[in-house]
Amino acid sequence: MKIDIQTSSKSYSVYIGNDCLHSLTTHLESTRYTKLLIITDETVGEMHLGELITAIPQSYKTETYSYIVPSGENAKQFSIYEASLSFALEKGLDRKSCIIAFGGGAVGDLAGFVSATYMRGIPFIQVPTTILAHDSAVGGKTGINHPLGKNMIGSFHQPEAVIYYTEFLKTLPEKEIRSGFAEAVKHALIADASLLEFIMSNVTDLRSIKDEHLNYILQRGIEIKANIVSQDERETGVRAFLNFGHTLGHVIESSAGYGKVSHGEAVMTGMVYALYLSKEMINLEFNITEFELFVKNLGYSLEIPERFEFDNAFASMTRDKKSYSNQPRFVLLEKIGTPIVKELDKERLEKVFSAFLSSTK
Ligand code: NAD
Ligand code: ZN
Incomplete structure (x- = not known):
């Protein structure tokens, strides 16, 4: 399966499935780079680097x-970024060399930023x-993290291709499956009611999703993201919809202490809260109780960390880099698949938050 992505700065293809590693081989044969640098992490390197190399x-x-x-x-630190650049220089990579980001989002962000900045940008x-x-x-x-904030240093840099060989996913621990799956559910909620229905009727246990179901859900998720990104590469408009569930999600992640609650778990909780807000503020018609039961059954706790405190949360939601005024901006749903962005005041946010807390207990 191949999905073509168009942005104003570049067109590229995403190859996805259990049989697409050969697309890497074909791409590398047809585009003659001078050198290749694979950046991977300890875990992925140990498990899968050998197989990746067979495709070179x-x-x-x-x-x-x-x-x-x-x-x-830990991959997204300045020291690791610098060390990666040093390695690339020592090995003599030039502007016609290519970096292969092999791993999860952390490696992708780091390796992408290395390639965005090495010699002012290489493929x-x-x-x-x-x-x-x-x-x-x-x-x-x-991008990478700064000690004062996650993802604070970065740039936009589109890849030459994305090779999403889903066999690599088979070694993922359940916690990571749950974290990533929340973003797939997000794509359905913000853009495709029938995908949400598909997910809710076919996924009952995250450890045993059928390959064809998972591949379909990921493929649709990529299409939805690609469609939004192609309309708004640099996040001035509709790209904000991808932030659904993230306004509260980010605060949950940081108040729990990074790494304690996974990104996706926190976002799932944030999405349920945003559904409550949508119902209260813009009359979303949706059975939230059924949705909550569905996600709890998949292992999402929907818990708010002990150290969470609404006043502090409100302050940090307002400081979020996506907020422009002194009120936090929330992505809400008019209906499933139809997002809007709204600034909301503290009083209403707190009232719905109390209702949300008592329902998820
Ligand atoms: P990750 O890259 O940290 O991977 C999670 C863990 O799973 C790591 O320990 C990794 O070693 C391990 N792992 C990866 N693949 C594995 C496999 N196949 N089998 C077994 N273990 C494997 O995390 P992630 O959840 O993939 O990504 C999170 C990062 O992505 C965050 O840093 C976030 O900021 C970033 N992110 C970026 C964007 C963007 O648009 N650039 C969007 C969302 C998130
Ligand atoms: Zn996210």
Whole structure:
């Protein structure tokens, strides 16, 4: 399966499925890069680097280098970014070389940012290995963290191709499946009521989703994200819809302490809250109780961390880099598949938050 993505700065293809690793081989054969640098993390490197290398054409074998970074968010540090650049310089990568980002969203963000900035920008290919990366590998956002804030340093840089070989997903721990799957549910909620219905009737256990179901859900998720990104590459308009569930989600992630609650778990809780807000503020007609039961059954706790405090949460939601005034901006749903952005005042947010808390207990 191939999805073509058009943005104002570049067109590229996403290849997805259990049989698409050869698309990497074909791409590398048809575009003659001078050198290849695979950036991967310790976990993915150990499990899958051997298989990835089998897809690199023989003609590149002496010009292919691998650089292993720490797993998870630790990859997105300045020191690792600098070390990756040093490695690329030492190995003599030039402007016609290509970086292969091989891993989850963290490696994708780091390797994408390395390629965006190395010699003012060189090509890169995304080979995502997590469910979450169906989201992060498409759209061209790259970056690293600053001690004062996540994803604060970065740039837009679109890949040459995305090779989403879903066999790599089979080694994902359940926590990571759950984290990534929340973004797939988000894509359905903001853009496609029939996809949501498909998910709710076919996915009952995250450990045993059928390959064809998962591939379909990820493919639709990518199409939805690609469609939004192609209308708004640099996030001045509709791209904000992708932030559904994230306004509260980010606060949950940080108040729990990064890494304690996964991104997707926090976003799922944020999405349920945004559904409550949508019902209260713009009369969304949707059976939220049924949806809550569905996601709880998949293992989403919908819990608010103990250290969470509404006043502080309100302050940080207002500071969010997506907010322009002194009121937080929320993505709400008029109906499933029809998002809008609204600024909401503290009083109403707090009132709905109390209702949400008592319902999820
Ligand atoms: P991740 O890259 O940290 O991966 C999660 C964990 O799973 C890591 O420990 C990793 O080593 C392991 N892992 C990866 N693939 C595996 C596999 N196939 N089998 C077993 N283990 C595997 O996390 P993620 O959830 O993929 O991505 C989160 C990151 O993505 C965050 O840094 C977030 O900021 C970023 N993100 C970026 C965008 C974007 O548009 N650029 C969008 C959403 C999220
Ligand atoms: Zn997200």
